[in-house]
Amino acid sequence: MCATFFSRLLLNVRCKRQGLTLTMAGQALEPEAEFMEFFGATMPALRDTVAKRAADLSSQTGPNKRPHLEAPKQGKGKGWGKGSRNNGGWGNRIQHSTPTQAPFTLSSDDLQHMMHIMARLLVQQDNEIQMIKMDKQFLLHFETRPQGMVHMFWESAQVWKQAKAEQPPKVDKSLMVTLLLCMMMELEARLDKLSWPYMVWTGEKLELDNNKAAIPHDDMMEIIREIKKNLLDKTEELVHKFHSVLGLAEQMEGDTLPFLLSISTRGALADRTFELFRMLEGNTVLRIVGARLRGERLRRQPLVNQLVDAMAQLQLSK
Incomplete structure (x- = not known):
């Protein structure tokens, strides 16, 4: 069948x-x-x-010369610009007079104390955000070599832009969902009858993870197909982010290109899709498309680390 x-x-x-x-x-x-x-x-x-x-x-x-959309052979695509918005006023507005208040001044010590409290609050909020990311985000590293997916992503993006520019548009999915579907379909097409072990980074190199059992090929095919089905059924509700961290071009430098994947945290379908991607985390099956998947780690952003260092220096100077 x-x-x-x-x-x-x-x-x-x-x-x-x-x-x-x-x-x-x-x-x-x-x-x-x-x-x-x-x-x-x-x-x-x-x-x-x-x-x-x-x-x-x-x-x-027989031949038919009806035009069709194809991936461009060369040239760089332009970015997707934002549509202009009309920022017109609200018309006549009612003017309310406010009573005159006496000026209020803060001493430098009071202002410094308030800034210190605000900085602590920002650090606490960032810690909460990083923990939330662990429940919804992954980071994929794609190889830029020919067997990988990076150039295919670029070609698919050009086709998507052509189809989106048609009147009416020929595509009903966003670019991020389109690229993720392309990856899953390409992965499905490349799979052979094998079992797929897990790899673990030891700090120096990738080695086989003996603590996890390899996934049989038939089971892996079911995982890939279920992810694909979920993406086809629920598009924008399911995927919040799937994009390159450094931008995407026809020719890329470096051996890998990081992509950020973020899944919704709402609903049983989102939970199931997240668990399916967890099964791919560290598995060698993604090497077929030149990728490696790992979950988000609990760590602060660089700007927050700078803020923490500045707070520590401020405390020492007192």
């Missing part, structure tokens, strides 16, 4: 690229097929199979 579904999926994709409508094909457009219609060409693991089916379909139906 999986093979039949996959064949129908690729047929739907190539029908669109060859200029055939899905009405002509006599099939309803499923969510996954609709997604693959635009972004299948950017996924390396599916290109050969999709191209072969396109050639077979072309030989049966």
